[in-house]
Amino acid sequence: MSDATKIAAAASSKDPAVGLSAVTALRGLLESLEELQVANARSHGWSWQQVAEALQVSRQAVHKKYRKFGF
Amino acid sequence: MFERFTDEARQVVVLAQERAREHGAGAIGTEHLLLALYRVPDNLALAVLGANGVDRDAVEADVDALREGYGPAAAEALATLGIDLDEVRRQVDEAFGPGALDRTRSASGKESWWKGGHLGFERASRKVLELALREAMRLEHGYIGTEHILLGLLQTEGAAQRILLARGLRVQTATAMVDGLVRSQRAS
Numbered sequence: 001m002s003d004a005t006k007i008a009a010a011a012s013s014k015d016p017a018v019g020l021s022a023v024t025a026l027r028g029l030l031e032s033l034e035e036l037q038v039a040n041a042r043s044h045g046w047s048w049q050q051v052a053e054a055l056q057v058s059r060q061a062v063h064k065k066y067r068k069f070g071f
Numbered sequence: 072m073f074e075r076f077t078d079e080a081r082q083v084v085v086l087a088q089e090r091a092r093e094h095g096a097g098a099i100g101t102e103h104l105l106l107a108l109y110r111v112p113d114n115l116a117l118a119v120l121g122a123n124g125v126d127r128d129a130v131e132a133d134v135d136a137l138r139e140g141y142g143p144a145a146a147e148a149l150a151t152l153g154i155d156l157d158e159v160r161r162q163v164d165e166a167f168g169p170g171a172l173d174r175t176r177s178a179s180g181k182e183s184w185w186k187g188g189h190l191g192f193e194r195a196s197r198k199v200l201e202l203a204l205r206e207a208m209r210l211e212h213g214y215i216g217t218e219h220i221l222l223g224l225l226q227t228e229g230a231a232q233r234i235l236l237a238r239g240l241r242v243q244t245a246t247a248m249v250d251g252l253v254r255s256q257r258a259s
Contacts, residue, residue: 018151025148028141029159031177036167069176 035069038062042071072200075207077216079114083107084200091190098193101231102134105224108217116217119248125238133234140173199223199231210250218249 034055041051052059073081086107091099108116109127120126146156163172172178192200200215203223207215224231225242 018148021144021148022151025141025145026152026154028145028177029149029154029156032172032175033163035175035177036163036171040167 035066038066039069039071042066072204075204075213075215077214079111079217080203080215080220082111083114083217083220086110087196088190098191099196100193101195101199101224101227101229102137102234104196104199104220105130105231105234106134108221111217114217115249115252116221118252119218119221119245120240122248123238123240123244125235125240129238130234133237134230137230137234140170140178193229195227195229199227199229202226206246206249210246210253212253218252222246222249 038051038055041054048063049059052062055062073084076084083104084107087099087103090103090106094103108114108120109130111117141156141160149156149159160172164170199220200223203215203219206222206226207213207219210219212219222242222245225235225240225245226232
């Protein structure tokens with residue numbers, strides 16, 4: 001079976017273990033991308049308010065989550 | 072569950088929490104327990120590890136290698152959704168510099184780091200401690216020491232188990248050694 005076929009088979013499988021690990025990995029990737037983009041925005045001088053609006057969350061939420069990173 | 076822990080075993084738990092925090096991890100993983108065993112001087116787990124040539128530098132290097140960003144498991148899981156992690160990494164690295172994606176806290180810190188505060192145990196680490204208790208009871212030792220934590224690590228699926236197996240340590244060998252060491256300590 002080629003890699004592509006294997007991937008297609010996995011994607012269409014209803015195996016919860018496969019599906020849930022995919023969701024977990026996706027969530028991890030989302031967090032990484034958000035972290036990079038928030039750091040980038042801050043280094044471009046964006047305020048927490050601006051970052052929060054772009055992410056569609058409250059300013060408190062974004063500040064609480066990222067303040068300890070020193071962005 | 073900690074009341075029957077020896078002082079050294081308690082130190083391992085405390086030091087594991089420190090290692091996890093240093094790593095920016097969301098919880099104490101089995102690898103943090105393994106690293107912590109090496110930070111408590113002269114314990115029985117170290118005697119077993121040393122006798123089998125599993126030394127501190129090698130284990131620390133193994134754990135560092137595990138922490139290097141997204142592994143093949145993540146790539147495979149994302150592929151089931153049609154997401155090519157290599158391509159994502161390529162794009163991100165182009166924008167933010169080589170290794171940027173894998174250096175993010177989410178990539179190296181495992182999970183839920185944003186919750187902050189007290190670090191609990193990963194499920195696998197809780198299982199390690201439960202198995203340590205079980206091994207101590209089975210061997211009729213009446214306390215839980217570093218050596219039982221090591222036996223727990225060897226029997227619980229996780230990062231520490233993978234490292235120890237790859238370094239050639241086997242649960243049967245380790246159990247026999249622990250049994251022998253404790254017997255000879257008691258005899259003397």
